[in-house]
Amino acid sequence: MEPYVVIIVFLAVGTAFTLSAAAGFGGSLILVPTLALILGTKSGVALSALLLAANNVVKVYAYRKTIPYRKAVPVIVLVAAGTFLGAQLLIAAPEKVVTVAVVFCFAAAFLIESLRLGRWRHVGSPILAFLSGATSGFSGTSDPLKGLAVRGLDLDRMHLVGALSLVSLIGDTTKTAIWTEASLLTGRHYFVALACVPLMLVATFFGRRFNTRVGERGYTGLFWTVMAGYTSRLLVNL
Template identity: 20%
Template sequence: MTTIDVIILFLSATAAATISGASGFGGALVLLPIVTHIVGIQAAIPILTIGQLFGNASRVYFNHSSLEWKPIVLFLITALPLTLIGSYMFSQVNGNKIKIGVGIFLILLVIYRRLKLTNKHIENKGMLLGGGLTGFISGIAGSAGPIGAAFFLGLGLSPTAYIASEAFTALSMHITKSFMYSKFDLIGQKEIALGLIIGVAMILGSWLGKEIINRLSQKSFIFIVEALLVVSGIQLIITGIYN
């Protein structure tokens, strides 16, 4: 790995974390192809997991006063055990079909929201379902931020409450994945070093994202998040087909 590669990783991580800081997700989807190109997919997932520990922790810190604990707890009840299961299966399962399915799900979800087929917000059972789905896919495919974001968006929270609450659950899942990856010797000194570089960049990006959402109206914020969900869905479908 060259110095140029490290600089590219740092700048890319800053940009990715800015997106995540402003929308609650998307950073990993932007960063994963870049990290994969530099270090390979098997190393990329653990490295991103370490980096996202910093990214999500900083988003929680910058928005901690807006945390909504009830949906967080409900989400994590199912997310954490299924993150463990997904992480265990990480090296044994081809995640391409899962990516395609997730991509289709995200696009259909936004269409559903735009058509306003219902005015009801997601309730307790929905958060339990969302947590389990997000945790499993996060463990097995490396990232499931858009899925978790979609469920938290359905709660009708303020932008900062949405960002902080989703980030707290993501942080919890990344800690769980880090434990599993280290247990199966997927995290070494190289992964830790690169993860720390990405992590520092993500702290900067999270701060920039916080500044952005402070300047957005609720309507604009929701539109941006939904647009990113569609983009993420398309990207997942494409990478699932061509990887």
């Protein structure tokens, strides 16, 4: 790999980890397309899953005091159930149909929050959690629904990031196991992840510091900016 490519990769990794630590999710928005472009789709997606899983371990430790375990468990269970069924039933669904559905969910969730329809957020959270898992077989579609599902739990920003970090850890670890079993992740990829550990520590520190200083309103803006980024990426792929 050329030296300039290595620099680009580490810049993308550092930026992705910082964003993920600040918002609780969003790392794949930067990491997946960058690594897929440089390494190829399968290798890029597989390495991204491994890096994000390792980074989520650091995030869970950093936010360990503000992880709402009892509230997060139902989302985790539904995400896992959706993933299990989605792998069997929805894997053949046209990607454009799934993309349109995700964009629709994003628009509906934004409208519900803007109009302060709190009851609908609580009702929609389990549904979005299940759909997040069901669509996880499609690159880039699970994170937006996961974000909306956890957002529906009505948590303050610190607990929201903690919950997102825990849910993301479960999802990315599952994907990493699948890619390793399929031999798409080898010892070389794990060595790259190990080399990125210092970046994970530094990025998590700065991301968490940003989160503690930005305030609830600032975090809400960051959250919906990340969601808009995912939506734009999905629309481009239509």
